[in-house]
Amino acid sequence: xxxIVDCEINKxxxxxxxHTQGALRQRLISFGILKGETITYLSSTALKNTYKIRVGxxxxxxxxxxxxxxxxx
Amino acid sequence: xxxxKIALVGQPNVGKSMLTNAMGNTTxxxxxxxxxxxxxxxxxxxxDDYNITMVDLPGTYMLNDYSKEEKVTSxxxxxxxxxxxxxxxxxxxxxxxLQLTSELLALDKKMVIAxxxxxxxxxxxxxxxxxxxxxxxxxxxxxxSAQTKEGIDELLKDIVKTHIxxxxxxxxxxxxxxxxxxxxxxxxxxxxxxxxxxxYRKIALELLSKNRDRYSQISHEPIWITLSAVLKxxxxxxxxNSSESDMLDILAEEYMAFNKGLITETVKVTKLDAEKITLTxxxxxxxxxxxxxxxxxxxxxxxxxxxxxxxxxxPMDWIDGFFGWLGDTVGSSIANEELRSLVVDGIIAxxxxxxxxxxxxxxxxxxxxxxxxxxYMSRVAYxxxxxxxxxxxxxxxxxxxxxxxxxxxxxxMSARILKNDRDRLLTLFIISFMSCGARxxxxxxxxGAFFENDSAGNVLFIIYISGAMIGLIAAKVLRMTVFxxxxxxxxxxxxxxxxxxxxxxxxxxxxxTWMYLKKAGTFIAAASMxxxxxxxxxxxxxxxxxxxxxIEVASRVEKVELENRLNEKILEHSYLGTIxxxxxxxxxxxxxDWKMAVALQTGLAAKEVVVSTLGVLYSLGGDVDEQNSxxxxxxxxxxxxxxxxxxxxIIMTYLPCFAATIVFAKEAGGFKxxxxxxxxxxxxxxxxxxxxxxxxx
Numbered sequence: 001x002x003x004i005v006d007c008e009i010n011k012x013x014x015x016x017x018x019h020t021q022g023a024l025r026q027r028l029i030s031f032g033i034l035k036g037e038t039i040t041y042l043s044s045t046a047l048k049n050t051y052k053i054r055v056g057x058x059x060x061x062x063x064x065x066x067x068x069x070x071x072x073x
Numbered sequence: 074x075x076x077x078k079i080a081l082v083g084q085p086n087v088g089k090s091m092l093t094n095a096m097g098n099t100t101x102x103x104x105x106x107x108x109x110x111x112x113x114x115x116x117x118x119x120x121d122d123y124n125i126t127m128v129d130l131p132g133t134y135m136l137n138d139y140s141k142e143e144k145v146t147s148x149x150x151x152x153x154x155x156x157x158x159x160x161x162x163x164x165x166x167x168x169x170x171l172q173l174t175s176e177l178l179a180l181d182k183k184m185v186i187a188x189x190x191x192x193x194x195x196x197x198x199x200x201x202x203x204x205x206x207x208x209x210x211x212x213x214x215x216x217x218s219a220q221t222k223e224g225i226d227e228l229l230k231d232i233v234k235t236h237i238x239x240x241x242x243x244x245x246x247x248x249x250x251x252x253x254x255x256x257x258x259x260x261x262x263x264x265x266x267x268x269x270x271x272x273y274r275k276i277a278l279e280l281l282s283k284n285r286d287r288y289s290q291i292s293h294e295p296i297w298i299t300l301s302a303v304l305k306x307x308x309x310x311x312x313x314n315s316s317e318s319d320m321l322d323i324l325a326e327e328y329m330a331f332n333k334g335l336i337t338e339t340v341k342v343t344k345l346d347a348e349k350i351t352l353t354x355x356x357x358x359x360x361x362x363x364x365x366x367x368x369x370x371x372x373x374x375x376x377x378x379x380x381x382x383x384x385x386x387x388p389m390d391w392i393d394g395f396f397g398w399l400g401d402t403v404g405s406s407i408a409n410e411e412l413r414s415l416v417v418d419g420i421i422a423x424x425x426x427x428x429x430x431x432x433x434x435x436x437x438x439x440x441x442x443x444x445x446x447x448x449y450m451s452r453v454a455y456x457x458x459x460x461x462x463x464x465x466x467x468x469x470x471x472x473x474x475x476x477x478x479x480x481x482x483x484x485x486m487s488a489r490i491l492k493n494d495r496d497r498l499l500t501l502f503i504i505s506f507m508s509c510g511a512r513x514x515x516x517x518x519x520x521g522a523f524f525e526n527d528s529a530g531n532v533l534f535i536i537y538i539s540g541a542m543i544g545l546i547a548a549k550v551l552r553m554t555v556f557x558x559x560x561x562x563x564x565x566x567x568x569x570x571x572x573x574x575x576x577x578x579x580x581x582x583x584x585x586t587w588m589y590l591k592k593a594g595t596f597i598a599a600a601s602m603x604x605x606x607x608x609x610x611x612x613x614x615x616x617x618x619x620x621x622x623x624i625e626v627a628s629r630v631e632k633v634e635l636e637n638r639l640n641e642k643i644l645e646h647s648y649l650g651t652i653x654x655x656x657x658x659x660x661x662x663x664x665x666d667w668k669m670a671v672a673l674q675t676g677l678a679a680k681e682v683v684v685s686t687l688g689v690l691y692s693l694g695g696d697v698d699e700q701n702s703x704x705x706x707x708x709x710x711x712x713x714x715x716x717x718x719x720x721x722x723i724i725m726t727y728l729p730c731f732a733a734t735i736v737f738a739k740e741a742g743g744f745k746x747x748x749x750x751x752x753x754x755x756x757x758x759x760x761x762x763x764x765x766x767x768x769x770x
Binding site: 023024025026027028029030031032034035036037042043044045046047049050052055056057058059060061062063065066 | 134135137165166168169172316317319321322325326329353354357361363364366451454455456458459462468562563564565566567
């Protein structure tokens with residue numbers, strides 16, 4: 001499964017599936033991260049435990065565990 | 074006078090509070106990170122013949138129950154009485170903002186939309202046809218800017234107009250399968266003559282989107298017996314015609330499709346530099362750099378504490394001089410010795426000791442206000458999450474924790490941005506380890522007294538950092554023992570950097586400084602008088618006479634010595650001395666005399682009182698040498714370094730002030746938590762002070 005953390009930096013990817021339910025799913029959706037939308041991996045912290053991605057015009061920070069739940073095409 | 078009650082709703086960082094300020098000319102605190110408005114605030118003002126009340130609800134991305142503050146907004150909008158919704162959107166990011174707008178439309182209420190930050194949108198080449206948007210949505214849409222005041226008047230006019238005209242039908246439509254399902258539920262409600270304040274369409278949508286409140290309410294009513302089957306059919310029919318299997322996803326997709334259509338028809342982007350690297354990204358490349366990001370942050374914090382001490386100390390001499398002069402002048406005009414002592418040694422010394430630190434407070438508050446309003450705060454959360462996570466905390470805990478450096482009360486309240494109750498409670502318990510602004514005077518006083526002037530800024534920095542470290546370790550311990558369980562996901566928006574408005578920083582700092590001064594003038598003055606009284610009474614005439622007889626016949630050197638001893642004895646036999654002596658045994662193991670013990674106790678009321686108490690205690694007793702009269706030098710003479718360190722450790726770690734403890738109990742969800750906090754902090758404070766004292770000794 002290819003997730004957002006496997007994407008190249010600054011290369012837009014299309015969301016395929018969210019592998020999570022409940023509150024986290026709601027939050028991702030409320031940021032516009034849902035199937036068919038374009039997201040871009042921007043950067044990560046030195047130890048690669050926090051990621052910064054772009055959705056539309058928003059920059060969003062998320063932890064590795066959460067980022068791994070976003071499957072991309 | 075007629076009333077209009079407006080529910081103010083918007084996503085975080087859309088300039089909501091700032092627009093409210095522009096509308097009502099009020100002053101609210103505005104911040105550039107999610108969660109400034111942690112509780113709803115009401116603002117009232119007059120417009121035309123109307124008394125307008127605006128309820129400023131916490132910013133929310135969608136109407137779900139993700140965090141506590143989103144719950145506040147969502148439940149207010151669904152259950153409370155109000156006349157209309159004012160939805161404020163960020164014109165530079167319509168696609169995201171309209172997601173909330175479409176959910177609001179589904180509430181079926183009167184509504185006005187403010188396309189805010191329109192000045193920035195124009196600069197970015199975003200043209201919005203607000204008339205067309207208004208037609209498509211069938212509600213009033215106004216372009217506004219809090220910065221340039223554009224559209225503020227028009228917005229107020231439209232609010233009144235919307236209020237007095239009949240509610241127009243919403244044009245938010247879904248695909249035909251969903252619409253059919255909505256109709257079937259509406260139909261069923263109608264057939265059963267279901268009685269409700271909400272429209273049938275709203276109820277239908279709430280049921281389809283699995284709204285918990287609606288479910289738990291309607292599932293207890295008789296209609297549920299038949300309605301549940303209708304609902305199930307409706308949901309099945311929607312799911313059959315969609316590629317998604319979750320109603321939330323299906324509706325989110327629908328809203329998004331609706332918004333995309335709306336944007337295509339109303340928004341034109343003239344500048345084709347959407348792909349160009351924005352200023353925000355450029356700044357982020359430096360501030361969020363994988364390697365340099367953290368060192369830069371630590372450097373900035375270090376700089377802030379250096380400034381707090383260095384610049385803050387300049388006007389301190391003037392203030393000190395002023396209160397010295399005031400004491401002398403006022404003192405010489407009062408004939409009665411008792412009264413003079415009350416005014417000069419009690420009120421002026423106590424209040425003066427607190428006012429002395431206003432410059433430091435101002436600088437610290439400016440620093441925190443800058444951190445908040447520029448958008449840097451959420452970057453720091455990103456940088457620190459990995460580190461915090463190791464201690465069982467959440468990157469977002471950083472926001473309440475850093476707010477705690479200003480004051481624990483707003484910090485406790487801002488902990489609501491944490492969704493998970495366990496994470497929230499954990500953060501609440503740790504906040505008091507972040508030294509609040511009221512403790513700063515004590516640190517400045519002790520750092521100045523016990524360390525060289527050029528290293529005092531560093532000492533201050535070390536105090537704050539080690540307080541934070543103790544907090545983190547305590548968090549880890551709590552996490553492994555009391556608050557076990559999975560941690561909350563970390564997903565947060567990093568808003569665009571905004572130039573902080575000087576006016577805004579000024580008002581924020583002004584309000585906070587004024588509150589500090591007001592406290593000094595009222596509460597602290599009263600506490601100083603009380604401490605003065607307790608330390609002067611009961612009068613022991615016998616003792617005084619016996620010493621005065623000795624002083625009469627003594628030589629000059631002995632005279633000073635005897636006078637000092639007399640003052641010391643008077644203090645020891647006062648009420649305060651008695652209390653102090655009583656509790657002293659508990660404080661002896663950590664190297665404290667009864668004066669320090671008493672000062673610590675008064676700190677439970679408010680930390681500012683610690684300094685004023687020390688001021689009163691040490692200006693009455695002990696040394697009376699004129700050239701050496703500052704409180705700092707008196708402390709240095711009377712207290713050993715080891716005791717001072719122990720004292721500082723206790724101040725860093727023990728219970729915050731009374732008011733903060735009340736707020737803590739409220740936020741944590743019960744008085745028992747305040748008791749836990751008391752035990753928790755006291756144990757930590759006492760044992761660390763014990764270790765500190767014996768290490769230095």
